[in-house]
Amino acid sequence: MRIIKVQNKELLAKKATELFVNVIKNNESPILGLATGSTPERMYELLIEKYKNGEICFANVLAFNLDECVGLAPNHPASYRYYMQQKLYNHVNTEKTNTFLPNGLAIDLEQECNMYEQQIKQTGNIDFLVLGIGENGHIGFNEPGTSFNSRTHIVTMTENTREVNARFFEKIDDVPTKALTMGIATIMEAKEIILLAQGERKADILHKVIHGGITEDIPASILHKHPNVTVITDIAI
Numbered sequence: 001m002r003i004i005k006v007q008n009k010e011l012l013a014k015k016a017t018e019l020f021v022n023v024i025k026n027n028e029s030p031i032l033g034l035a036t037g038s039t040p041e042r043m044y045e046l047l048i049e050k051y052k053n054g055e056i057c058f059a060n061v062l063a064f065n066l067d068e069c070v071g072l073a074p075n076h077p078a079s080y081r082y083y084m085q086q087k088l089y090n091h092v093n094t095e096k097t098n099t100f101l102p103n104g105l106a107i108d109l110e111q112e113c114n115m116y117e118q119q120i121k122q123t124g125n126i127d128f129l130v131l132g133i134g135e136n137g138h139i140g141f142n143e144p145g146t147s148f149n150s151r152t153h154i155v156t157m158t159e160n161t162r163e164v165n166a167r168f169f170e171k172i173d174d175v176p177t178k179a180l181t182m183g184i185a186t187i188m189e190a191k192e193i194i195l196l197a198q199g200e201r202k203a204d205i206l207h208k209v210i211h212g213g214i215t216e217d218i219p220a221s222i223l224h225k226h227p228n229v230t231v232i233t234d235i236a237i
């Protein structure tokens with residue numbers, strides 16, 4: 001696990017963008033794994049700038065998101081599809097048919113999870129996967145206690161995660177209770193992973209991830225077993 005310590009949020013986004021750009025430039029048809037949330041927002045803005053400057057092209061990019069909330073339509077402002085469209089896809093030349101998220105409106109959610117897993121497998125291994133981290137150590141929506149062997153699956157969000165997500169909704173009761181997420185084993189098959197940990201709120205958990213043992217109680221701790229992980233953080237560690 002490589003750790004890149006930067007001074008602030010802006011430099012974190014710049015470093016993440018630099019690694020992202022390398023992957024896009026060095027792969028003919030890069031397969032990406034992408035996160036939503038507040039942490040990667042600035043990175044997506046910088047990527048849009050680089051696209052507009054002609055530095056990078058998304059025409060051959062395939063992208064699988066980590067997760068999606070159950071019950072939200074793609075045009076719901078709190079859905080992750082909506083986030084991806086607003087923060088990145090509407091501004092670059094990705095093909096809509098090349099960008100994937102689990103379908104949170106699927107009638108049969110189990111089947112949807114299996115299909116998403118199959119889609120990733122058939123496309124090939126993810127070349128470059130961007131992760132944020134939850135205050136409880138979750139990656140994707142793999143909450144503490146999730147098996148390290150898990151594949152794409154349905155999760156019940158913890159109360160903490162729902163409270164953190166409540167900012168996108170009028171009231172806490174509107175926050176979805178379930179999500180579909182890539183599993184930990186799926187995440188671990190990516191060839192390269194970057195974990196972005198930004199701000200004091202994440203300091204405690206990042207210390208545990210970096211200095212503690214590997215345990216299912218802290219999903220991100222599994223990353224110690226991955227051969228190519230870079231943690232980019234503005235937290236003193």
Ligand code: F6R
Nearest residue numbers: 035036037038039132133134140
């Ligand atoms: C989002 C995701 C989550 C977030 C994490 C951190 O697709 O998979 O694991 O990365 O909850 O969220 P922020 O960046 O909002 O602190």
